[in-house]
Amino acid sequence: RGMHLDVVRHIFPVSYIKKYIDYLTFHKFNTFHWHLTDDQGWRFEVSSYPKLNSVSSWRDSTLIGHFKDTPARYDGKRYGGFYTKAEIKEIVAYASVRGITIIPELDIPGHSRAAMAAYPQLSTKPDTVWNVATTWGMYNRQNNVLAPTDFTFQFLKAVFKELTELFPSTYIHIGGDECSRMWWKQDKKTQLFMQKNNLKDETALQTYFIKYIASYLKTLNRKAIGWHEIAEGDLDTSTLIMNWADEKQAVTAAKKGFNIIMTPGVPFYFDHFQSKDPNDSLAIKGYNSLEAVYTYRVIPDAVQKANLGNKIIGAQANVWTEYMGYSTKVDYMIFPRMTALSENLWSKTKDYPDFLRRLDQFMIPRYQSWNSSYFKGYRIWTKEK
Ligand code: ACM
Numbered sequence: 001r002g003m004h005l006d007v008v009r010h011i012f013p014v015s016y017i018k019k020y021i022d023y024l025t026f027h028k029f030n031t032f033h034w035h036l037t038d039d040q041g042w043r044f045e046v047s048s049y050p051k052l053n054s055v056s057s058w059r060d061s062t063l064i065g066h067f068k069d070t071p072a073r074y075d076g077k078r079y080g081g082f083y084t085k086a087e088i089k090e091i092v093a094y095a096s097v098r099g100i101t102i103i104p105e106l107d108i109p110g111h112s113r114a115a116m117a118a119y120p121q122l123s124t125k126p127d128t129v130w131n132v133a134t135t136w137g138m139y140n141r142q143n144n145v146l147a148p149t150d151f152t153f154q155f156l157k158a159v160f161k162e163l164t165e166l167f168p169s170t171y172i173h174i175g176g177d178e179c180s181r182m183w184w185k186q187d188k189k190t191q192l193f194m195q196k197n198n199l200k201d202e203t204a205l206q207t208y209f210i211k212y213i214a215s216y217l218k219t220l221n222r223k224a225i226g227w228h229e230i231a232e233g234d235l236d237t238s239t240l241i242m243n244w245a246d247e248k249q250a251v252t253a254a255k256k257g258f259n260i261i262m263t264p265g266v267p268f269y270f271d272h273f274q275s276k277d278p279n280d281s282l283a284i285k286g287y288n289s290l291e292a293v294y295t296y297r298v299i300p301d302a303v304q305k306a307n308l309g310n311k312i313i314g315a316q317a318n319v320w321t322e323y324m325g326y327s328t329k330v331d332y333m334i335f336p337r338m339t340a341l342s343e344n345l346w347s348k349t350k351d352y353p354d355f356l357r358r359l360d361q362f363m364i365p366r367y368q369s370w371n372s373s374y375f376k377g378y379r380i381w382t383k384e385k
Pocket of ligand 1: 227
């Protein structure tokens with residue numbers, strides 16, 4: 001039972017990370033998935049590659065409004081920061097006594113633009129001056145994949161080593177999502193690497209990266225989790241799959257023998273709208289109503305029918321923060337959906353009208369006492385609306 005938080009697109013103070021952990025404890029979640037690196041920033045302190053903090057942790061500007069708006073507008077302000085080792089240790093200890101395991105995510109081999117800005121040798125075009133991304137939705141639009149070189153593999157071992165020194169969790173999330181193939185296809189050196197290593201296509205190269213890091217983590221007595229795309233190639237099933245797609249991907253991964261955590265975009269992405277009101281606060285897309293979160297079957301019918309229900313070992317909601325510049329906006333997007341998720345994951349029998357009654361009576365006053373904002377239109381915006 002987990003909640004995720006992206007602190008790359010926007011970063012939040014240590015005090016809010018602790019408050020978020022308190023929310024998890026209150027709701028009887030046990031895992032906080034902390035998304036720490038991406039194209040727009042690098043958010044944990046690293047000693048072995050100091051430019052990850054002096055360069056990768058900062059971007060020169062941030063997109064204003066939705067990324068599909070034309071023309072694109074930017075705020076022109078330097079933005080960023082990172083959590084120091086001391087802060088992370090403090091947060092890990094804070095979580096630990098509250099029954100929360102923190103699983104950190106260092107997302108590779110895509111979503112790596114911020115690291116490339118500091119160390120262009122990591123990219124397929126090492127002579128290019130890369131910037132830390134200032135826009136959202138990089139997939140295929142901008143080069144952000146790591147080049148398979150000695151420099152890169154040394155780098156990865158060093159940064160994952162430091163990450164495991166900060167986080168005692170058995171599982172480490174290695175990303176693996178949205179890995180654009182085109183930059184690898186275009187690069188002669190990458191193609192040569194693939195030939196030498198008998199990798200028949202770019203999917204096999206993607207798998208090579210995942211295997212490399214998963215095996216390295218094994219030597220440190222850790223296990224890897226990756227987004228469902230990592231199961232596209234020929235990967236052994238000791239790596240845990242986090243499925244952000246739908247039941248089709250869950251069935252595919254379960255049939256291959258993987259254990260799966262369900263984080264389907266519909267309805268467990270809390271960065272999606274929770275109303276269809278055009279005046280609602282900006283979100284990325286979609287409509288994930290409170291009712292949809294409450295009623296979603298975490299073991300989808302197709303998985304149940306295939307007799308693979310035991311491969312689903314948990315579920316989680318994801319909170320990507322492109323359109324959440326402040327902690328009050330995060331609160332607005334997670335509440336009351338997080339409360340519905342908790343009950344979904346804990347209760348065999350579900351009664352949505354009764355949930356709404358208890359929400360009104362007990363939870364809304366709590367959100368208010370926590371000084372936390374929340375979405376108020378949950379009775380109007382039903383699943384079918
Ligand atoms: C993801 O939403 N790219 C995991």
